[in-house]
Amino acid sequence: MLLAAGCGSSVSDGNDDASTAGDENSVENGNDDEDATGTAMTITNCGRELTVEDAPNAAVGLSPSQTELLIRLGLGDRLVGQAQTSTAPLPEDIQAEAADVAVLSDEAPPTREILLGAEPDFVYAPTSYEFTAEQGFASLEQLEEADTIAYIATGGCFDRRMEAVVEDLFTDLENMGAIFGVEEAAQGMIEDAQAILDDVAARIDGLERPSVAQVYVEGNTLTAIGAGVEYDIIRKAGGDNVFGPDDDAFADFFAAQINPEVLANADPEALVFAVNDDGHEQSTRDYLESTFPDMTAVTEGRMIAISGADAYPGTLGNVNVVQQIAEGLYPDAF
Numbered sequence: 001m002l003l004a005a006g007c008g009s010s011v012s013d014g015n016d017d018a019s020t021a022g023d024e025n026s027v028e029n030g031n032d033d034e035d036a037t038g039t040a041m042t043i044t045n046c047g048r049e050l051t052v053e054d055a056p057n058a059a060v061g062l063s064p065s066q067t068e069l070l071i072r073l074g075l076g077d078r079l080v081g082q083a084q085t086s087t088a089p090l091p092e093d094i095q096a097e098a099a100d101v102a103v104l105s106d107e108a109p110p111t112r113e114i115l116l117g118a119e120p121d122f123v124y125a126p127t128s129y130e131f132t133a134e135q136g137f138a139s140l141e142q143l144e145e146a147d148t149i150a151y152i153a154t155g156g157c158f159d160r161r162m163e164a165v166v167e168d169l170f171t172d173l174e175n176m177g178a179i180f181g182v183e184e185a186a187q188g189m190i191e192d193a194q195a196i197l198d199d200v201a202a203r204i205d206g207l208e209r210p211s212v213a214q215v216y217v218e219g220n221t222l223t224a225i226g227a228g229v230e231y232d233i234i235r236k237a238g239g240d241n242v243f244g245p246d247d248d249a250f251a252d253f254f255a256a257q258i259n260p261e262v263l264a265n266a267d268p269e270a271l272v273f274a275v276n277d278d279g280h281e282q283s284t285r286d287y288l289e290s291t292f293p294d295m296t297a298v299t300e301g302r303m304i305a306i307s308g309a310d311a312y313p314g315t316l317g318n319v320n321v322v323q324q325i326a327e328g329l330y331p332d333a334f
Contacts, residue, residue: 153314226250
């Protein structure tokens with residue numbers, strides 16, 4: 001699940017024209033009207049200009065992360081669909097609000113026919129993969145023809161996926177606030193998230209940073225993470241990534257399958273691994289402990305399981321998992 005959306009984003013950007021997202025210091029929020037209330041504005045998203053004339057009333061969250069964000073902004077009554085629902089459960093405190101929202105797909109993005117059949121005026125996706133026409137999904141062009149605004153999480157933009165940072169979420173929140181006219185709610189969520197990041201930074205300031213490898217295990221296949229928002233999450237949590245975008249294996253994509261010997265030679269002091277459910281967590285622990293019994297992370301018991309959904313671009317979980325990993329790396333600081 002961790003890699004499904006991310007790996008898919010390498011297939012196509014969902015648009016015939018390559019898009020360019022802003023770099024880390026100039027992420028585009030594209031709001032041309034500082035006093036916008038959700039009407040008559042232009043938002044720049046993944047290099048595309050989205051014109052919003054009226055606040056959307058029929059939105060679809062193309063993953064649980066995006067559905068959650070819209071609900072927490074107070075927009076649950078504007079949802080006409082949710083998708084990829086089996087990839088991660090919604091938090092218990094908002095499940096009731098999504099109970100009556102139509103489920104358009106469970107494991108994969110909805111097909112073109114199903115999505116267009118819901119007649120949305122706004123769709124919100126974690127990556128560009130959800131608009132890959134080759135996979136049978138509605139393309140950005142087809143949605144535009146249907147007068148549907150398609151928004152991609154900033155960190156999941158095709159040309160930004162490798163350089164995404166946690167704060168890209170704030171760009172999305174600002175844009176959602178402007179598009180739907182809920183700026184106050186969006187700003188409150190940004191402030192709450194920033195407070196968590198600031199607290200983590202203050203607690204670990206000056207402490208020795210342990211080496212960390214982030215991996216994903218499926219059966220006996222070992223995948224390492226070396227770029228993207230996942231890389232930034234480890235950095236903000238106080239870890240020194242043993243794999244990074246300067247490594248050849250991660251020059252073009254944020255994840256790469258590796259031989260166990262590569263990880264063994266790196267001998268990280270901590271392991272972070274993404275899981276889909278309790279069963280996947282246990283099987284991953286079993287694999288890591290049996291394959292790397294002498295690894296420092298294993299012998300010292302610093303093996304931190306995170307929800308794969310929390311590593312998706314543009315999710316509130318990006319912030320929460322920074323805190324979770326930091327607590328695992330520096331238990332005495334929390």
